[in-house]
Amino acid sequence: MGKATGFLEYARKENLFRDARERLSDYEDLHIPQGAEERACQASRCMNCGVPFCQSAFGCPLHNLIPEWNDLLYRGLEKEALERLLETAPFPEFTGRVCPALCEKACNLADDGVTNRDNELYLIEKGFEKGWIRRRVPTVRTGKQAAVIGSGPAGLAAADLLNRMGHAVTVFERADRPGGLLMYGIPNMKLPKGIVERRIRLMEEEGVVFRTGREADPEELEAYDAVILCGGSRKPRTLNAEHMDAEGICFAVDYLTKTTKALLRGENCRFAEGRHVIVVGGGDTGNDCVGTVLRQGCASVTQLEMMPAPPAIRTSGNPWPEWPRTLRTDYGQTEAVAVQGSDPRVYETTVKRILTDDQNKMTGAEIVKLRRTPAGKMEPVPGSEEILPCELMLIAAGFTGCEEKIPKQFGLATDPRGRLMPEDGSHCLGGKLFSAGDMRTGQSLVVRALADGQAAAREAHRFLCSWR
Ligand SMILES: Cc1cc2nc3c(=O)[nH]c(=O)nc-3n(C[C@H](O)[C@H](O)[C@H](O)COP(=O)(O)OP(=O)(O)OC[C@H]3O[C@@H](n4cnc5c(N)ncnc54)[C@H](O)[C@@H]3O)c2cc1C
Ligand code: SF4
Incomplete structure (x- = not known):
């Protein structure tokens, strides 16, 4: 000190x-x-x-x-x-x-x-x-080959550590650029994409091979000595409202990805221009959507959250050093106040029905207030319905687990929360297969995905060193 x-x-x-x-x-x-x-x-x-x-x-x-x-x-x-x-x-x-x-x-x-x-x-x-950050190339190679599926923070952390331990690492990523949600999800203003690319370049110089535009293929992966599945928790939760097939409804990550892709190509990305926007979901992803639609010149933005507003200060049931479950105003909400003069968040409210024109294009949404029942569930308050104009609705209601494709391809069962979480809490799914990141833990945080990717790499390393 x-x-x-x-x-x-x-x-x-x-x-x-x-x-x-x-x-x-x-x-x-x-x-x-x-x-x-x-x-x-x-x-x-x-x-x-x-x-x-x-x-x-x-x-x-x-x-x-x-x-x-x-x-x-x-x-x-x-x-x-x-x-x-x-x-x-x-x-x-x-x-x-x-x-x-x-x-x-x-x-x-x-x-x-x-x-x-x-x-x-x-x-x-x-x-x-x-220039203090230098390439860390291992001096000795083990001769073992590891494949990492998915290049989000978990995949990158696993690949980085396995490479430094001397294994030859190939990362398979189905998107056109590596980075997972660091590249396509978290908006540029929070994480400029040049920062992600700088790290990928460094990892390539250190020996990690990235194969983009490539889905996991079990047959191809037979050639590898260990395979770490880091496909994320990418199945978005949808809404239980009428007319969800209308044009103008989009999942948050798809919309944020489209924006980043357009920005990277130097193309127009004013997808929300002149539109009244409803963001469904009061969390961080919802906030990212608020900040992004404001940059695209939306006519208005409203952010709906079905739960009540958190308290301003910690409650006795949430003492230090726990993470404080208190009301936070993030950058997007601050920007909305600067533009619209009011906080975009509306609590204890959800969407009941989508209004469309004769071409099935969204024109508005019927929203309804919610209240908590004695059993702790949220239920609609009769007579509290209201119509809001809306031509773009972004659903940021979280994720229900990993997509079905990888578990199906590898003959693996997900747990009731849609995760590839081994029963013993480890990272090993059997044989040479491991899982890490949101795919194993459910949707979480970048720092937790990094720690989980490293933990999976250590387990895979022990496995790789257990035979010649
Ligand atoms: C919009 C948004 C904003 C967020 N902001 C923050 C934040 O500010 N701070 C924070 O800590 N956390 C944030 N998070 C959460 C954080 O991004 C995730 O917890 C983290 O990225 C999970 O890392 P991961 O590597 O497990 O998965 P992901 O980042 O989801 O990466 C998974 C990768 O696997 C690839 N993939 C999937 N299936 C296949 C396949 N079959 N073959 C090949 N590749 C495949 C995907 O294309 C993807 O690139 C945010 C999440 C979202 C959605
Ligand atoms: S708890 Fe805070 S003050 Fe104490 S060592 Fe950690 S950062 Fe420093």
């Missing part, structure tokens, strides 16, 4: 957001990074606690050595701090941008937790800028 009184002297200061109206005119990074001096100041707030909750099961799933690299950062030893960070974190340039930072909420400084995410991002970007 470099500075004993840092946490008393300095207030928590996160990277600032660019002005909401200014950032709505582009898809660039939302934040303005801070300089070395502020970062050192923020790192000095870390108390190097005897029991660092930031690293515990409540905090960082990668168990990053947070107090150690905060101390090095405070002391100006940036290269050493980065080395310490990279001991556990495979891709800090992703987590430094998109992680909700479980470690900060579990920090002993509670609501004023150390700005670990911004500190991490500063270190990795400094590393790339200064």
Whole structure:
């Protein structure tokens, strides 16, 4: 601990957001990074606690050595701090941008937790800028071949670790570019796509082979000594409303993917221009849709959430160091307030019916209020129906598990939650087959997918080393 009184002297200061109206005119990074001096100041707030909750099961799933690299950062030893960070974190340039930072909420400084995410991002970007990030090519190869199916964070983390352990790794990805939801899902303003491509290039230089536009093919995979399935949790939950076949209804990830593809090709992507938009789902994906339709010049945006609004402060049933289940206003909602003058979120409400014209194009939606029954279910409130104009509806209601194709192809059974989760909680599905990421755990977070991909790689490594 470099500075004993840092946490008393300095207030928590996160990277600032660019002005909401200014950032709505582009898809660039939302934040303005801070300089070395502020970062050192923020790192000095870390108390190097005897029991660092930031690293515990409540905090960082990668168990990053947070107090150690905060101390090095405070002391100006940036290269050493980065080395310490990279001991556990495979891709800090992703987590430094998109992680909700479980470690900060579990920090002993509670609501004023150390700005670990911004500190991490500063270190990795400094590393790339200064040329400290070098190719890590294994000096010895094992002669074993591993295949990874899916190139989201879980697949990338598994491929990275297996490659560093000396195995020859091929990643099969059905999309035209690697990255999974990092590439097609999470919008550019949260994670610029050049950042994903920079990491893929580095992994290629380190020896990982990416085969894009290629679905998993069990026959082709027979040639590999281990296969790690990282296909994600990609079966979207739909709505139980009338006329869901209308034109103008789209799943959130499909819409966000279409936008990113158009941006990467330099094409027009104003798919929501002039339209009244309803986003169904009050979570983070819904917020990403709100931010994106606003950038595309929508006429209005409303975000529906069937559950009640979370409380403003923690309840007694949700104490520190648990993740706080409290009301958060994210970037998209802030931008909606700047444009529309009001928060787009409407709670305890769902869609009952889609209104269409004679060509089956969506023109509006009948929405209805919900209330909780004594049994804890949400039910419609009779007489509370209302019609909203709507030409584009984006469904961001979560995922019900992995797609059926991979389990069917490999003769595997999913659990009742649609996951390829082995009964013993391991990653091994039998023989040389392993699973990781959202495909194994259900929809989660980038940092959890990274940790799970690494854990699967370690299991696969033990398997690969168990015979010659
Ligand atoms: C819109 C959106 C925004 C999000 N924002 C955040 C955020 O800000 N922070 C955060 O922590 N988490 C966020 N998440 C969650 C996070 O992105 C996921 O938890 C994470 O990407 C899961 O990683 P994964 O590697 O398991 O799967 P995925 O990222 O889903 O990758 C799976 C890959 O497998 C490929 N694939 C599937 N089937 C096959 C096949 N048969 N053959 C070949 N390839 C196949 C897919 O094309 C895909 O590329 C977000 C999720 C969404 C939907
Ligand atoms: S809990 Fe907070 S203050 Fe303590 S070591 Fe972790 S980051 Fe530092």
